[in-house]
Amino acid sequence: MIKKTSLSLKNITVSPPLFSAPLAGVTHSAFRRLVSDFGGYGAMFTEMLSGKALLHEKVGESPFTKKRNSEGLVWYQLALNGTEDIEKGLEKLEQVGPAAIDLNAGCPAPEMEKIGTGVSLFADLDRLKTVVTRLRKAWSGVLTVKCRLWKNDQNWKQEFATRIKIIEDCGVDAVTVHPRFFDEKLKRKARWEFFPWVCEQTKMPVIANGDIRGPQDIFENAEWFYGVSGIMIGRQAVVRPWMFNEFAPLFNMPEKTVVNVDYAGIWQRYYEYVTEDFRPEKAIGRLKEFTKYYSCNFFFGQQLKSMAQSALTLETLHEKVTGFLKTNPRVAANPAVSGL
Secondary structure: OOOOOOEEEOOEEEOOOEEEOOOOOOOOHHHHHHHHHHOOOOEEEOOOEEHHHHOOOOOOOOOOOOOOHHHOEEEEEEEOOOOOOHHHHHHHHHHHOOOEEEEEEOOOOHHHHHOOOOHHHHHOHHHHHHHHHHHHHHOOOEEEEEEEOOOOOOOHHHHHHHHHHHHHHOOOOEEEEEOOOOOOOOOOOOOHHHHHHHHHOOOOOEEEEOOOOOHHHHHHOHHHHOOOOEEEEOHHHHHOOOHHHHHHHHHOOOOOOOOOOOHHHHHHHHHHHHHHHOOHHHHHHHHHHHHHHHHHHEOOHHHHHHHHHHOOOHHHHHHHHHHHHOOOOOEOOOOOOOOO
C-alpha cells in the first residue's frame, strides 16, 4: 500500500495519485484521448517535448501540445539542456494551462545524451542546478522532475542523493524515480527495492515508476512501495489503456475493472483518433508504435506486430490489423513488455 490515496501539490490534487507516464512517440493527444475514454488515472503526461522545438510549435494545435478537457490533469514534460529560451517556452505553454511542468532528467537514449538532455543533464551538477533554477523562477505552478538512479558504480547512492538535494533545494514539488541505472536496458527488472531508500533522501513526494504491471505488484511488494506518494504506469498502459481502473482497490476506491474488452473496437477507435490529429505520413508511424505494444495482449502478437511494421500505407496497416483482430485472437492473461 502506498502512503496516500491522493497527492496534493500546491494548487492541485491528483486523485488517485496514479499517473500515465511520458513515452516518446506514444503519449500524444490521440493516446491521451483514448486513455481518458476509460479513466481511472489521476493525471497524464505528454510525451517528451524538445525545449527548442517548442518555440516553433503551434501550442494548443499540434498533436504534441493539444489538450482536450476530457483528459483532466496533464503534465507537460520538457527535454532541456540549458541552451534553450526556457522562459519563452513556458510562456507559450501557459496558453494551454498545463497542470504541471516536468523536467526529463532520466532518458538514457544516446541521441538525447548527445544533445545534453535526459541523463546527461542529471549527470552535470552545474547544468542541472541552472536549468531547474530557471524553470522554478519562470514557472510558479507545480514543477516536477523525472530521473533514474545514476550510473552503475559503487558511488551511485552519494551521486543520486546529491542531485536530489539540489532538485529539492531549487523548489521542485515532486520527483518521479525510475529505479534503473543509466545503462540498464528495459529487459532488466526495475530495482523497486531502492524506493524506501530514495524516499529517505528527500522531503519531496516520490512517484514510483518502472515495470509496474498492476496493483498486485504493489500489494505483493508493499514494503518497497510504502513510502512513495504516487504510482506511474508506462508501457503497460499502452498495452492496456483501460488498466488504470484496476488500481482502484489500491486507493480504497470501488473496483472498476473493465471487462469484456473489445480489442478490435479499441484499436479502431485509436486509429480514428490518430488520423484525426496527424497527417497520414505521420499517423502511420504513431499507429505502428502503438500496435507494437498492443500486440503484447495476444499469444500470437508477434504476428500482429510484424504485419503492422511491414505495412507501407495507412490503408494496408488498417486492413492487416483489423483482419487479425477480427479473428478474436487468444488473449494473454499477463502481457509481457520486456525489451519493448
